[in-house]
Each structure stands twice: as structure tokens, then as C-alpha cells.
Amino acid sequence: MVINLSEHHSLVSNWVGELRNVDVQADRMRFRRNLERIAEVAAYEISKELPWEDREIQTPLGIANCKSLVEQPVLATILRAGLPMHNGMLNFFDKADNAFVSAYRKHHHDGTYDINLEYMSCPSMVDRIIIITDPMLATGSSLVKTIQFIKMDGLPAQIHFVAAIACTVGIEYVLREVTGIKIWCGEIDDELTAKGYIVPGLGDAGDLAFGSKIQM
Secondary structure (H helix, E strand, C coil), X not given: CEEECXXXXXXXXXXHHHHHCCCCCCCHHHHHHHHHHHHHHHHHXXXXXXXXXXXXXXXXXXXXXXXXXXXXXXXXXXXXXXXXXXXXHHHHCCCCEEEEEEEEEEECCCCCEEEEEEEEECCCCCCCEEEEECCEECCCHHHHHHHHHHHCCXXXXXXXXXXXXXXXXXXXXXXXXXXXXXXXEEEEECEECCCCCEECCCCCHHHHHHCCCCCC
């Protein structure tokens, strides 16, 4: 299932527009903050679908019947570009466990690339609710490889994925390869270049958030 948060106009549409805007992109702090805000909206929407229970809360004047999350999710992000969105999730799920994944494109001289997953730090994800964040869902290869790695330890109860911008090609690939996932995105683009970049997209989210990098 796919949820496009810009399908009905809201502030998410404004933030996605600023992420794309080359004039606004020069402000790295604003770029990171817009990614963070999109994740905060997604966190709120996802929270509506998580299991809740009734609890009695002692107030200064009596007992209040309140609804509370049964459990906090595991918040996972793909380094480094996913860090601003991860912070946005933590602003809402402030007691969550966390997972960090190093998955990146290893480019070759002929223009091709492989997905390298070299590191993951995480709690047990067996029967847990997992929320993965990454600003861009392009080909979907990094996300699929990450989920396959997660499932090696056992099956999560739910998997949610949150992106600022997703491509239809990547969405279709992920839904073919992964069962039981729900994709939340700020906007959906239809075009993907031969090198795997989303058009119109926004460019390299990691570089825009944190500065350019060298290819090792």
C-alpha cells in the first residue's frame, strides 16, 4: 500500500517544493528541517495505525482513561541521507528503539553500481513494528536489501517506509520484492534516469543536507 502525502494539498506539498527548489537548496539547515518536518507528519499519520491500549492515568484531581501506544516502534534509517528524517521520527516516537543501516551505491568506472550494505546497528526486530526512513526511493534496491537483511533475524510485525520523494519504478520494485510493507511519501515522480536518479527529483539528498562526498 502506498500513501502519497501530497495527494491532498497540505504543508507537506510546500516543504517538498522547497526541497526541490535550487534557490532554497543552498540553505542546508532549511533543507534538513524540511526533511525532518515531512517525517514528523508521516510519524503522526503512522501513529494512527499502530496498536493502542486503554490506560488509567493518575492526574492531580483524579483518574483519567487515556489511550497509549502498546509499544514503541523501531526507527531505522539509511545513513547518511536519512538522518534528518530519522530525527523527525524521534521527535514524535521519543522512546523508540533505533537502527542504523549503512547502505550505499558503489559506483564503477563504466557507470554501473552495486548496492553495498556494510553495517547495521539495531535491536532485535523480530515481531516489532519497523519504520524505515530515507529521503529518496529511486530504484528501491537499497530498501529491498535493507529489509532482506532485517528479516534474516526473523520477521517484523509491520514494516513502514517513509520517503520525501519516491519514484513509481522503485515503488513497483519494492512491492514486488517485499510483502507486508506500507510506503509513505511526500510526493511521487514517474521518471528514473538510466543511472537511477529520480526526475525531476531534487538531486542528491545526502550532499544537500551534509555536503559533497568523495567516492571511495
